[in-house]
Amino acid sequence: METRPWLLQLLALLITTTALLLNPSTSTSSSTSTVDDLPALLSLKSLITKDPLGALSSWTINSSSNGSTHGFCSWTGVECSSAHPGHVAALRLQGLGLSGTISPFLGNLSRLRALDLSDNKLEGQIPPSLGNCFALRRLNLSVNSLSGAIPPAMGNLSKLVVLAIGSNNISGTIPPPFADLATVTLFSIVKNHVHGQIPPWLGNLTALNDLNMGGNIMSGHVPPALSKLTNLQYLNLAANNLQGLIPPVLFNMSSLEYLNFGSNQLSGSLPQDIGSILPNLKKFSVFYNKFEGQIPASLSNISSLEHLSLHGNRFRGGIPSNIGQSGCLTVFEVGNNELQATESRDWDFLTSLANCSSLVLVNLQLNNLSGILPNSIGNLSQKLEGLRVGGNQIAGHIHLQILESYPTSKNYLYFRIDTMGRFLRQ
Ligand SMILES: *[C@@H]1O[C@H](CO)[C@@H](O)[C@H](O)[C@H]1NC(C)=O
Ligand SMILES: *[C@@H]1O[C@H](CO)[C@@H](O)[C@H](O)[C@H]1NC(C)=O
Ligand SMILES: *[C@@H]1O[C@H](CO)[C@@H](O)[C@H](O)[C@H]1NC(C)=O
Ligand SMILES: *[C@@H]1O[C@H](CO)[C@@H](O)[C@H](O)[C@H]1NC(C)=O
Ligand SMILES: *[C@@H]1O[C@H](CO)[C@@H](O)[C@H](O)[C@H]1NC(C)=O
Ligand SMILES: *[C@@H]1O[C@H](CO)[C@@H](O)[C@H](O)[C@H]1NC(C)=O
Ligand SMILES: *[C@@H]1O[C@H](CO)[C@@H](O)[C@H](O)[C@H]1NC(C)=O
Ligand SMILES: *[C@@H]1O[C@H](CO)[C@@H](O)[C@H](O)[C@H]1NC(C)=O
Ligand SMILES: *[C@@H]1O[C@H](CO)[C@@H](O)[C@H](O)[C@H]1NC(C)=O
Ligand SMILES: *[C@@H]1O[C@H](CO)[C@@H](O)[C@H](O)[C@H]1NC(C)=O
Ligand SMILES: *[C@@H]1O[C@H](CO)[C@@H](O)[C@H](O)[C@H]1NC(C)=O
Numbered sequence: 001m002e003t004r005p006w007l008l009q010l011l012a013l014l015i016t017t018t019a020l021l022l023n024p025s026t027s028t029s030s031s032t033s034t035v036d037d038l039p040a041l042l043s044l045k046s047l048i049t050k051d052p053l054g055a056l057s058s059w060t061i062n063s064s065s066n067g068s069t070h071g072f073c074s075w076t077g078v079e080c081s082s083a084h085p086g087h088v089a090a091l092r093l094q095g096l097g098l099s100g101t102i103s104p105f106l107g108n109l110s111r112l113r114a115l116d117l118s119d120n121k122l123e124g125q126i127p128p129s130l131g132n133c134f135a136l137r138r139l140n141l142s143v144n145s146l147s148g149a150i151p152p153a154m155g156n157l158s159k160l161v162v163l164a165i166g167s168n169n170i171s172g173t174i175p176p177p178f179a180d181l182a183t184v185t186l187f188s189i190v191k192n193h194v195h196g197q198i199p200p201w202l203g204n205l206t207a208l209n210d211l212n213m214g215g216n217i218m219s220g221h222v223p224p225a226l227s228k229l230t231n232l233q234y235l236n237l238a239a240n241n242l243q244g245l246i247p248p249v250l251f252n253m254s255s256l257e258y259l260n261f262g263s264n265q266l267s268g269s270l271p272q273d274i275g276s277i278l279p280n281l282k283k284f285s286v287f288y289n290k291f292e293g294q295i296p297a298s299l300s301n302i303s304s305l306e307h308l309s310l311h312g313n314r315f316r317g318g319i320p321s322n323i324g325q326s327g328c329l330t331v332f333e334v335g336n337n338e339l340q341a342t343e344s345r346d347w348d349f350l351t352s353l354a355n356c357s358s359l360v361l362v363n364l365q366l367n368n369l370s371g372i373l374p375n376s377i378g379n380l381s382q383k384l385e386g387l388r389v390g391g392n393q394i395a396g397h398i399h400l401q402i403l404e405s406y407p408t409s410k411n412y413l414y415f416r417i418d419t420m421g422r423f424l425r426q
């Protein structure tokens with residue numbers, strides 16, 4: 001630890017020296033007058049404490065690289081710029097099990113367009129100097145152990161398109177200078193400890209099509225301004241501390257394909273015409289919130305819908321009878337609500353679900369469903385792994401061979417039946 005400032009000074013000295021060596025006034029090979037990127041790469045390597053796969057073993061200056069001007073261009077993970085010789089255009093060292101910290105000298109890589117250090121074991125902070133990499137388009141530092149706050153200086157990266165720093169230990173709030181990241185299409189801080197409100201100015205980043213802030217500790221309301229993101233396809237705000245109503249305008253974003261509000265304290269009801277205003281939904285999750293009212297029947301009209309998770313709310317009334325009509329559903333979860341079934345037609349939804357040939361999970365548990373299960377319970381997908389119907393008032397018999405008709409379900413059929421195949425009242 002104590003050697004680091006000394007080391008950085010040495011590297012700074014090295015840069016100066018290299019500048020003198022590599023930048024003679026007689027240089028004709030390049031119109032640029034900057035030093036090359038070798039010192040920054042050496043600094044990166046010097047702060048890697050473990051390299052279990054030997055990924056950086058090629059990162060040496062040896063006799064064969066002597067002679068070629070920029071031997072480091074052939075090092076593992078290094079891609080040099082053709083337009084700017086001696087400059088690194090991309091640094092890709094993902095999934096190599098690297099431990100250590102990220103060198104602030106990477107901020108000297110003035111032509112760097114892509115930096116991927118994801119899926120390693122890197123610790124410490126994201127160096128604020130990365131805000132100096134003005135050419136940077138794609139930054140992926142996901143799946144590490146980085147901590148500290150998101151550096152506000154990264155708001156200077158005016159060409160940034162991908163900013164992925166999820167699955168770390170990052171805290172603090174989303175820095176206001178990020179309002180300038182006008183070209184960002186993907187912004188992911190998923191699974192960190194970022195707090196504060198969702199800034200309304202995120203609605204100004206209209207290039208966004210993927211906004212992932214799930215698994216943090218963000219609080220307050222969902223800002224209506226997010227509805228200005230007319231290119232947004234993926235919105236994940238799950239597993240935060242959000243409360244209040246989802247602004248009705250958010251349901252008007254017809255570009256949305258993936259919408260996850262699960263595990264918050266959101267309330268209100270879903271718009272009954274959701275099926276006509278969000279026609280492209282593939283996944284819709286609002287599980288573990290305080291939603292109430294009816295499950296909109298129009299959800300059945302979304303032909304692309306694959307994943308529907310509404311469990312753990314206060315939905316009442318019946319389950320829409322045509323819910324499986326598109327045939328696309330793989331996950332259908334409405335457990336832990338106050339849903340009702342009394343007459344046999346209230347179970348038509350189950351017959352409809354038999355239409356979904358890739359259905360993997362059906363969760364109906366802990367509701368107020370009564371009556372007799374229709375025989376179509378035996379006609380569900382052969383891929384079924386879980387069928388949870390416990391905690392209701394279901395009566396009648398079920399033929400045990402019906403359960404055996406689901407070869408992949410193993411013991412995931414969550415209900416209690418007696419040896420005669422009768423449902424036990426619960
Ligand atoms: C020299 O470095 C290059 C990559 O920079 C590597 O491919 C080569 O194997 C190295 N040679 C020796 C003798 O270490
Ligand atoms: C580097 O190359 C020069 C000429 O090509 C040679 O004289 C020198 O000995 C080489 N240095 C090393 C360390 O191989
Ligand atoms: C390189 O980066 C370091 C650390 O951020 C900084 O101290 C140094 O001034 C930079 N050198 C150049 C030449 O930009
Ligand atoms: C970022 O890295 C992670 C882990 O390597 C990977 O799964 C993810 O697809 C990457 N994200 C982007 C946008 O490249
Ligand atoms: C970079 O961002 C910081 C903090 O947001 C700011 O103070 C600084 O002026 C910016 N630098 C440049 C060159 O834009
Ligand atoms: C996460 O960061 C906090 C400080 O912000 C630290 O106390 C904690 O130990 C870190 N957790 C992990 C798993 O690294
Ligand atoms: C966001 O856009 C609105 C209107 O386009 C503008 O008034 C506001 O200043 C912008 N906010 C930020 C933080 O840039
Ligand atoms: C949704 O969009 C429609 C048509 O563009 C508009 O009539 C309606 O008022 C919008 N709803 C909300 C809640 O903004
Ligand atoms: C589903 O779509 C059809 C055709 O657009 C429409 O007639 C019907 O009312 C819709 N159903 C629901 C429940 O919204
Ligand atoms: C099953 O799928 C077909 C074709 O997609 C559709 O016409 C039919 O209405 C569906 N049946 C049910 C019960 O949803
Ligand atoms: C459950 O449904 C029955 C009618 O089937 C009704 O009498 C009862 O009040 C319902 N219970 C709850 C908690 O909704």
Ligand SMILES: *[C@@H]1O[C@H](CO)[C@@H](O)[C@H](O)[C@H]1NC(C)=O
Nearest residue numbers: 351354374375376377378379
């Ligand atoms: C279940 O499927 C069988 C064969 O595909 C069919 O004969 C039967 O009518 C179906 N039962 C129900 C209740 O849909």
